[in-house]
Amino acid sequence: MQSHEETRKVELIIGKILRIGVSISAIVILIGVALYFMNGSGYVGNSFPRRFSAIFNGLAAGKSYAVIMSGVFLLILTPVLRVVVSIYAFYKEHDTLYVVITTIVLVILMFAMFMGYRS
Numbered sequence: 001m002q003s004h005e006e007t008r009k010v011e012l013i014i015g016k017i018l019r020i021g022v023s024i025s026a027i028v029i030l031i032g033v034a035l036y037f038m039n040g041s042g043y044v045g046n047s048f049p050r051r052f053s054a055i056f057n058g059l060a061a062g063k064s065y066a067v068i069m070s071g072v073f074l075l076i077l078t079p080v081l082r083v084v085v086s087i088y089a090f091y092k093e094h095d096t097l098y099v100v101i102t103t104i105v106l107v108i109l110m111f112a113m114f115m116g117y118r119s
Helices: 004-039 052-061 064-092 096-118
Strands: none
Touching (some): 004 064
């Protein structure tokens, strides 16, 4: 069993992960917005990158929409990382039920992300 101090440390780490994830994604999105006002979208018409490969290629080319999309992707990944850290914390506490439940939540999140990526 974890002590109260160890549990508090895990809660602080989870809080830092959420704050840092949101801050980094906001900075990336703001950089993308600044690029948009300086250079436009970098894409023809109203199109924007929808696939990871297109986002990475757009990032390499400095296209603003690709930078904004990568910031949004980082924002989506932030709570997923929180779930992963929670699984580890429950494992350290030897709380098998919550490890299983949180792992199921992670699988559902990953499935939903995969299905969204496919459509």
